[in-house]
Amino acid sequence: MTSPANAKTVVVIQLSGGNDALNTVIPYNNEHYYDLRPQVNISQDNVLKINDELGFNPSMAPIKRLWDEGNVAVINGIGYPSPNRSHFRSMDVWHTAEPDTISNEGWLGRAIRQIDPDGENVITGVNFGRGLPRALYAKDVPVASVGNLENYGLMTDMKNEAARNLALEAFSQMYGGSGKDTIAQFISQTGLDALKGADILRAAPRQYSSTVEYAHTPIAQNLKSISQVMSADLGTRVFYTQHGSFDTHSGELSAHSKLWQDVSEAVGDFTDDLKEHGQLDDTLILMFSEFGRRIKDNGAGTDHGSGGSAFVIGGAVNGGTYGEFPSLRSEDQIEGDMRFNNDFRITYSTIADRWLGLDPVHIANGTFEQFDFVD
Amino acid sequence: MVTATKDMQLISHLMRRAGFGVGLPELESLAQNGYNETVNRLLKPTNVQEMTDDLIRRYHHEQSGMMGQNNPGAYWLYKMITTTDPLTEKMALFWHGIFATGYPKITQGKVLNDQIRMFRRYGTGNFRTLLLELSKDPAMIVWLDNHDNHDGAINENFGRELLELFSMGVGNYSEQDIKETARAFTGWTIGNTEYMALRAERDSIWPYGRIAWHFEFKEDDHDSGEKEFLGNTGRLNGDEIIDIICQQESTARFISRHMYHFFVADEPPVPQWPYTPPRDPKAIDTLTQAYFDNDYDIRAMLDILFNSEFFKSEDSWHERVKSPAELVAGILRLTGEFDRPRREILDRSTQAIYMGQHLINPPSVEGWHQGTEWIDTGTLVERLNFASQQMSNVENPGVAEIIGRVIGDGSHQADDSLVQRCLDEMGVTSVSEGTRSILENFAAQNRDLENDATQIVAQMLQMVAATHEFQRA
Numbered sequence: 001m002t003s004p005a006n007a008k009t010v011v012v013i014q015l016s017g018g019n020d021a022l023n024t025v026i027p028y029n030n031e032h033y034y035d036l037r038p039q040v041n042i043s044q045d046n047v048l049k050i051n052d053e054l055g056f057n058p059s060m061a062p063i064k065r066l067w068d069e070g071n072v073a074v075i076n077g078i079g080y081p082s083p084n085r086s087h088f089r090s091m092d093v094w095h096t097a098e099p100d101t102i103s104n105e106g107w108l109g110r111a112i113r114q115i116d117p118d119g120e121n122v123i124t125g126v127n128f129g130r131g132l133p134r135a136l137y138a139k140d141v142p143v144a145s146v147g148n149l150e151n152y153g154l155m156t157d158m159k160n161e162a163a164r165n166l167a168l169e170a171f172s173q174m175y176g177g178s179g180k181d182t183i184a185q186f187i188s189q190t191g192l193d194a195l196k197g198a199d200i201l202r203a204a205p206r207q208y209s210s211t212v213e214y215a216h217t218p219i220a221q222n223l224k225s226i227s228q229v230m231s232a233d234l235g236t237r238v239f240y241t242q243h244g245s246f247d248t249h250s251g252e253l254s255a256h257s258k259l260w261q262d263v264s265e266a267v268g269d270f271t272d273d274l275k276e277h278g279q280l281d282d283t284l285i286l287m288f289s290e291f292g293r294r295i296k297d298n299g300a301g302t303d304h305g306s307g308g309s310a311f312v313i314g315g316a317v318n319g320g321t322y323g324e325f326p327s328l329r330s331e332d333q334i335e336g337d338m339r340f341n342n343d344f345r346i347t348y349s350t351i352a353d354r355w356l357g358l359d360p361v362h363i364a365n366g367t368f369e370q371f372d373f374v375d
Numbered sequence: 376m377v378t379a380t381k382d383m384q385l386i387s388h389l390m391r392r393a394g395f396g397v398g399l400p401e402l403e404s405l406a407q408n409g410y411n412e413t414v415n416r417l418l419k420p421t422n423v424q425e426m427t428d429d430l431i432r433r434y435h436h437e438q439s440g441m442m443g444q445n446n447p448g449a450y451w452l453y454k455m456i457t458t459t460d461p462l463t464e465k466m467a468l469f470w471h472g473i474f475a476t477g478y479p480k481i482t483q484g485k486v487l488n489d490q491i492r493m494f495r496r497y498g499t500g501n502f503r504t505l506l507l508e509l510s511k512d513p514a515m516i517v518w519l520d521n522h523d524n525h526d527g528a529i530n531e532n533f534g535r536e537l538l539e540l541f542s543m544g545v546g547n548y549s550e551q552d553i554k555e556t557a558r559a560f561t562g563w564t565i566g567n568t569e570y571m572a573l574r575a576e577r578d579s580i581w582p583y584g585r586i587a588w589h590f591e592f593k594e595d596d597h598d599s600g601e602k603e604f605l606g607n608t609g610r611l612n613g614d615e616i617i618d619i620i621c622q623q624e625s626t627a628r629f630i631s632r633h634m635y636h637f638f639v640a641d642e643p644p645v646p647q648w649p650y651t652p653p654r655d656p657k658a659i660d661t662l663t664q665a666y667f668d669n670d671y672d673i674r675a676m677l678d679i680l681f682n683s684e685f686f687k688s689e690d691s692w693h694e695r696v697k698s699p700a701e702l703v704a705g706i707l708r709l710t711g712e713f714d715r716p717r718r719e720i721l722d723r724s725t726q727a728i729y730m731g732q733h734l735i736n737p738p739s740v741e742g743w744h745q746g747t748e749w750i751d752t753g754t755l756v757e758r759l760n761f762a763s764q765q766m767s768n769v770e771n772p773g774v775a776e777i778i779g780r781v782i783g784d785g786s787h788q789a790d791d792s793l794v795q796r797c798l799d800e801m802g803v804t805s806v807s808e809g810t811r812s813i814l815e816n817f818a819a820q821n822r823d824l825e826n827d828a829t830q831i832v833a834q835m836l837q838m839v840a841a842t843h844e845f846q847r848a
Contacts, residue, residue, distance in 0.1 A: 086479035088736065100741040122752070131729040132753030145753030154756060154838065157764050162824045163834060171759075172843055177809050183641070184843055185694065186747045187755070194752040308397040 008355055009237050011226060011285045012108070013219070014133070015263070016244030018087060019289035020302050021309040022338070023256055025074055025325070028055050031272055032295075032328035040252050040297035050074070054325060059261040062268025063311070071271070071280075071318035073312040073373035075347055077323040079340025083291060083306030087247070090290040095135040097345055097365045107348055107363050108238050109138025114358045115237055123240040124196040126229060128222040144197035151207060153198035171195065204232040212273040219243040220266035227273045230283070239357070245327040246289060250300035263287070268312065280315035284355050284374065287311040288344070294336050295328055307338030312373050318343060322371045325331075346371060378426050387409050388692050390779030391640050391848040393417050393761075396802040398777070400733060413679045414508030418499070418674050420460040426453050426716065434716035441484030451491060453703035456713055464611065465738040466498035466673070468700060469637050471734070474509055474541055475742035475839040476518045478735050484508040486588050486737045490514040503621045504632065506542065509836055510613055512589035513565045519740075522564045522572055526598040529557040536740060546649050547625040548605060555602045560613045565590060574710040610796035621671050624663065631662030640694045641746030659687040691807050693844045696749050696830050699730035699848060702758060705841075709801060711773030729757045733792070746809050762840035766801070767833040780833045787832050792820040797835045803844045 023040065027033050028047040047055030048064040053140065054074075054212065066072045080099040084090045093099045097107040112125040121144040126294035127133060136143045146152045154171060174193035177184075207230040214220040221243040231237050243263055248255050274280040292308035307326050326338035333339065347357050347363040353362035354374045361367055383406045390397040390405070394417070397405065405413050406626045429455055432439050441447050449497055455464045471491060481487055490512050497505045508514055510533075516522055519533035534557035538548050565571050568766035602611045604795055608621050620626055629648075636642040643651050653659045661683060662676055669675035677685060680686055697705070713720060729733065731754045737743055750758075769775055777800045781787050795813045798806060806814075811815055818831075826829055839845055 008619055080701070088477070088479040089740075102741070104738070104744075127753065130753075131731065131757065137751060142752050145756065154759055155763055156760065157767070158834070158837070160830075161823060163821055166817060166820050166824070167834070167838060167841075169837060173813045174810055174842060176748070177807075183694075183747055183847075187696075187843055187846070190750050190752055190755050191759075194756045197752065198756075212592055330513050 007237060007275060008284065008356060008357070009230065009239065009279075010224075010351060011239040011261075011283060012135070012241075012246075013223075013263070013285060013287045014135075014240070014242035015243050015246050015259075015289040016087075016091070017247035017289070018244040018291045018293055018304055019109070019259075019308065020089075020248060020291075021076075021251065021292035021307065022295065022302075023252070024057050024260065025061075025076060025309045026055050027053055027325060027328070028059065030328055031055055036296045036328060037300050038297065051321070051363055057257065057260050058321060060181045060264045061253075062264040063313070065268065066092055066271060066313055067319060070317060071313055071317050072319050073317050073322055073371070075310040075312065075322045075342065075371070075373075076325040077307055077338065077341040078288075078310045078347065079265060079291070079307045080345075081340075083305040083334070083337065083340070085291065085306065085317050087290055087304070087367055092134060094288060094290055094344060095143075097348055097363070104134060104137065105139065106133070106135035106137045107242065107281045107352075107365075108135045109143070109362060110141065110363045111352060111358055112136070112238055113138050114363070115356070119193075120195045121235045123200055123229075123234055123236050123334045124238070126192075126197075126201070126226075126236050128225050128239070128241040133229065133240055133242070136238070139255050142193040144194070144198070146201060146225065149201060150229060152201055154195060168195070175306065200230060200234055204228045204234065207232045210273050211274060212269050212276060214269045214273075215262070215265045217266060219262055221267055222296045223266050224273070225269040229268060230279055231275075231277055248293070249303060250301040252297075252299060253362070263360050275315075282316075284314040284317065284351065285314060286347070286351065287313070292338055294335060295333060295338060305337040308348070310344070312347070314352075314374075316374055318373050318375070320373075323367045341351065342371075343368060350374065376603050380406070382410055383405060383671065384692070385687055386413050387802050387804045389413060390461075391705075391802065392686075392695075393465060393677075393681065395455060395465070395708055396848070398709050398773070399780070399800045402802070405652070408537065411682070413728075414678065416679055417460075417462045417681075420463070420767060423460040423463075425459065426457040426713070428616060431716050434718070441488050443484065443725060443727075444733075444736060445476045445721065446643070447478075447488045448736075449720045450802070451723045452700075452704060452720060452727075453713065453716065455700070456814075461679075462647070463495050463499065463526065466557040467494035468698075469626055470494040470498050470505070472637070472737070472742040473633055473662065474515065474744075475737035475740055476512075476514050476535050476735075477739075481514050483588070484735065485513045485586070489587060489741075489770065496794055499674045502626075502673055503617060504664070505673070506537075506617045506620065507614060509541065510537070510560065510563060510617065511569075511590040513590060516563065516565050517572065517588075517838040520522040521560055522568045524557055524563070526561045526596050529554065529561060529598075531557045533557070533560060537616075540645075540740060542620045542629060543546055543623055543625040544629040544648060547623065552604055555604045555611070556601070556616050558598045558602055558606070559611045559616045561589070562595075564593055564594040564596070568699075591763070608628070618751075627663040627666040628659055631659045631676070634662060634680060635659060636729035636745065637681060638677075641696065643746075644744040644748070645741060646679040655685055658683065661685075689805070693803070693847045695848045696746050697846060697848045698743070698745060699750060699754075699758070700734060702730070702762065702846070703727045705802075705848075706762055709773050709777075710765050710768070710771035711776070712765075712771050714772065723827070726757065726761050728752045730761070744807075749767055758846060759841050761797050762845065766840040767837035769829060769833055774833070774836065777836065778829055781832045782828050785827055789821075790815045792819050793832070793835055797832065799835065801839050801845060803839060803842065806844045810844060814838055814842075 046058045049055040098102040116124045125143040129147040175188040210230045214224040288310040293302035293306040323342040348364040349360040349368040350370040352363040521533040524530040665679040
């Protein structure tokens with residue numbers, strides 16, 4: 001059931017809605033930036049400078065602190081060929097690692113299958129949120145999807161604990177039979193997997209203690225839940241959660257700042273907590289968004305674009321910038337967007353191979369070069 | 376103890392497939408007319424009642440503009456749970472799954488809602504008329520780029536999907552036929568094309584909010600030259616291509632298989648159809664014959680389907696996995712929560728999204744894969760928890776009425792009558808012996824813990840909601 005000590009885990013934080021990369025990692029010395037962003041810009045004085053060209057959004061202080069400690073890899077110019085500006089399609093591309101055809105198998109689902117081919121541990125992958133992101137989906141791969149760890153499970157609204165136990169017993173009998181056909185068998189197996197995952201996960205918070213006080217935001221609470229499951233050492237290797245919406249067509253400056261404040265604080269709390277539990281060196285956080293936004297602002301916000309920045313954070317991460325920061329000159333743009341210069345599957349490949357020790361070809365859907373953000 | 380007659384069980388099965396299921400009072404009222412008359416009334420509804428648009432908008436100002444990607448789905452859910460003509464909504468759902476058009480590219484809920492309205496209007500009529508309306512539908516035109524399909528510079532997207540996904544299925548035409556189809560549909564576009572296409576690229580309500588689009592045939596952009604399509608030659612226009620499509624046996628078989636898949640039993644996902652024979656080839660033959668005998672009339676095909684042995688057979692009861700929309704709408708019809716518009720509808724329609732079906736936003740042009748693909752550990756937990764929470768919430772008027780009826784005649788006093796009655800009330804017409812004995816066992820043991828009659832019934836409703844049978848139609 002439990003994994004070998006110090007098994008590496010990956011935590012994916014999806015920034016849903018299309019994060020404005022240009023106001024996240026800001027080219028504060030680039031005249032084109034201020035020309036093209038007359039309204040929706042971050043002034044040079046406020047940028048949290050990480051080198052002579054680039055700086056973080058001022059609401060990212062906790063991430064800047066992690067950067068200073070050498071724990072943050074910033075991947076600029078990340079994307080894929082023929083960018084799609086639909087949230088859903090672009091998110092699908094990132095989830096399935098399949099930019100050309102429609103596929104429904106997720107890259108992390110495939111990773112989980114490699115980690116645990118027989119599906120022995122139903123919580124090798126855990127999502128914190130509602131429904132199951134396609135990234136985690138793969139046929140016959142059990143994954144738990146948890147809305148709220150404190151009351152996760154089936155029939156959670158039954159107040160009477162004894163009655164609920166009876167109901168769960170009846171449920172496991174109803175889903176434990178052989179089933180009259182393959183559909184019934186499939187539903188039964190899925191039901192039992194869900195029930196088993198819930199039983200194991202519900203115990204996690206009881207074994208956890210920490211001096212870190214997490215912020216009262218959904219993303220911070222989800223990361224706290226992840227930390228609780230990590231502490232319980234249940235063999236979970238892949239965690240997933242999301243925050244949003246980063247779809248800042250209007251009122252961007254205040255909205256974007258609040259979003260990053262929430263994410264940065266949460267990541268800061270989480271990494272403090274991991275450090276306290278001695279897990280920071282075995283944890284790798286990937287933060288991505290389905291696309292970046294247009295270079296030119298629309299007066300109050302920005303519309304859907306392409307090319308973005310991703311972040312890889314962890315104790316074992318080789319901090320620094322990776323990829324090229326895209327040129328903002330008009331002749332270098334594609335249809336008003338930043339041109340990507342590194343395929344997101346390079347990052348997936350690196351994580352699968354170097355971090356999780358898996359065969360990356362099947363997971364990233366092809367052979368890609370790798371970054372050195374982990375050794 | 377209520378034991379439904381065979382005729383009642385059949386009517387309940389019919390209403391789960393042709394509608395969103397029925398509770399016991401409605402079933403008893405339908406049973407007075409018998410099965411055949413119930414089919415007739417489904418096919419030719421009169422005096423249709425439903426929650427009206429003006430009432431909906433009084434509580435949801437955003438519904439008039441259909442702002443955002445979730446409002447069209449919430450609106451549709453109102454219609455599904457309040458209509459007295461459920462087959463029309465079911466057929467709109469059927470066609471939405473096949474002619475799957477999605478929000479990400481259109482970004483205008485109003486235009487997508489107009490497409491669903493078109494399905495309501497033409498979805499049970501003549502298939503030729505439906506394909507023609509589809510080809511003129513503004514959301515479809517933008518979805519499959521027909522506004523970029525010009526005389527001398529064709530865009531094949533619509534032409535290809537019309538043949539592959541909307542009528543004949545792969546393997547029944549050539550690449551040349553696709554090109555000729557695309558040529559025939561040049562000039563079939565939307566009015567003020569450039570501006571509207573630009574609006575579709577910008578997910579913004581500015582400067583004029585949501586506005587409807589309309590079809591326009593641009594003669595000067597139409598390729599009126601000679602074309603050859605499936606062996607027919609002439610200066611074919613789009614409507615003549617549709618005539619030829621409708622004459623094909625492959626079209627009849629493709630639509631028949633879709634109907635079987637949706638109303639009778641789960642087939643494999645559509646991409647596998649060329650390689651996997653139908654599970655009941657005779658049923659497909661019957662429906663294909665009905666298509667040609669009745670001049671492509673969908674209603675006539677449904678009439679034959681609902682009266683066929685393959686549909687009525689006990690083997691097909693509770694066979695199909697309910698889609699999230701069917702499950703949510705069916706539960707909300709039972710709970711009676713929406714006797715008037717309430718903001719909670721937004722949460723309820725979001726629940727279907729958690730279960731994997733975002734109305735007006737299918738995952739791809741192929742629509743949703745059905746059957747077991749609705750089920751994974753995440754979606755199953757959502758389905759079970761939603762069903763059991765809604766059905767055991769005694770504040771829901773429909774649930775309170777069910778409990779009142781069960782207690783009223785003392786059905787709750789014995790374990791077997793409690794189980795049978797709750798199954799009947801929730802429209803579950805048959806359960807395996809295993810399920811029945813587990814439920815009865817639960818009832819017996821729960822009696823030692825619980826002595827409040829209301830809770831005893833509510834908890835049984837909750838357990839029935841969690842059965843395989845309730846999760847399948």
